[in-house]
Amino acid sequence: MTFKALVVEKDEDGKTSAAVQEIGLDLLPETEVTVAVEYSTVNYKDGLCIGPGGGLVRNYPHVPGIDFAGTVESSSDNRYKAGDKVVLTGWRVGEAHWGGYSQKARVRADWLVPLPDGLTTRQAMAVGTAGFTSMLAVQALEDQGLKAGPVLVTGAAGGVGSVAVALLAAMGRQVAAVTGRPEQADYLKGLGATEIIAREELAETVKRPLEGERWGGCVDAVGGAMLGRLLGQMEYGASVAAVGLAGGANLPATVIPFLLRGVNLLGIDSVMQPYENRVRAWTRLAELLPMEKLDAMVVEATLEDLPKLGADILEGQVRGRVVVDVNA
Template sequence: MTFRALVARKSDKTISASVEAMEETELHDGDVTIAVEWSTVNYKDGLAISGAGNVIQTFPLIPGIDLAGTVEASSDPRFASGERVVVNSWGLSQTHHGGYAERARVKGDWLIKLPDTISTRHAMAIGTAGYTAMLSVLALEHGGVTPERGDVLVTGASGGVGSVAIALLSRLGYRVVASTGRPQEEGYLRALGATEVIDRATLSGPGGPLGKERWAGAIDSVGSQTLASVLAQTRCRGVVAACGLAQGVDLPATVLPFILRNVTLAGIDSVNAPPAARIEAWSRLARDLDLDKLESTVTEIGLADVPEVALAVLRGEVRGRTLVDVRR
């Protein structure tokens, strides 16, 4: 059986990706074969397709760190034909064929059965970005950050992680401060639930090791100087969940927020999170995410559109979530 796939190839140091016909025998080993219905474009997908992050480790490879679809065949007793499933990260788009194809074969250990209230389309409107946002919210809760403790800041607010984080936090009763470099998106961010919108320039430049205490918690997808500034302005016993590196991988900070204000920096690893953490995150997404708000963040594209959109994501030009209909 042949199927359509976006295949990344490398010539010298240049990566190119185009839609090709592939044979099912070319899929990698796995316990479960999936008829993929939807994928999505995340920041890591932009790194993979551009080659900027050395994400893809073997070529040729089908990129796409996310996929959702229906089980076609399974040798894993935990999964049966016809069940709706989702895969986020693991080895997809690194060493294993990913989600930008009409077929996938993966290890059963990588799969999560979707909650009844979340369709395969919703699952990819959420994607790794939204699942990471939920892991970040759980980290704030674990650290004792409740709505009564004060504001929660979301950086990179108009991106995928930020958009879902704002929708989740506002529904849970938090007062959300959104940081963005795109002032034209203020209406969009307030519709998702942000109470206040600030210019990212107030955080992205050098500042002192400690600043005025402004927020009880934060979800940061930017890293570098922005994360350092966020930490410096976090209230005593606050929690900052770090889940991204859009500005850079460095952290030009001091220990002062940690030893003078008891601030906690919680790292969020969505790639290798254990199954129990993934199941908890997807269960909470089913309960706490307003799907109407989620829908307001969505743009749909086809397989051939992915390379261009992936690069736009890296440039910070894409708002919200981008769904990939792999059948078009």
């Protein structure tokens, strides 16, 4: 039996290439659960794995795709049986372990979560790792206590930012969306943003360690200079949930916002979340996220589209959520 997968290979000169191939079950990792994959997504990490040099890939040949949703075909673990609908994010799937850009996948049972009631496999991947990460960030802000002012979302037109805007708006919060693409203003307002801020306004390196108190919380999907700048604009005791490094890993900031304004910097990592956290996040996503807004974020793609999409997402050309129908 063979099936389709996007396979990334590296030649003797270290050059990588990605192409759809027919492969067999014997090539899949020997783990407990075999899943008939229905949908995956395109994330920034996927672009790194597909692109020249391979980025985060640990071994070759490799099947990228850092998340997927589908139906269990077989399982040696009694927590899952054939026919169960499941979703997977994290655990270095698509980086160190073959991932979701394949019509079949084998993974550890510990990595899976039952698909919540009210979500289809396509909707789960419209949410995907980006939406799951957004929910973790919003939960972290709630746990620390969101303040009264508007909540800032940076990188708002991307996958994490789009879902964060929609989630916060569904919770009744005022949302200020930061984007470098002014043409996305109507899209972001449609998701529930009440204010659109040009990226240039926050992209400058910190000039003063404290500015006026503007934000009751922040989901930062960019990092770098922007994160350093916005720390000095948070309300007293407010929190920033930092989820991305697109703007760089360096943090040009001082300790003053933390010491004098009690700002909390919360690091959000979606890769190795405990099972209880994953179930909580997926359950709340199914309950909170307006499906009509989710549909507005989605662009559908096939396995054959992935090499170009991998390059596009690295260049910041992908808006919202790209759902990959691996069987199309």
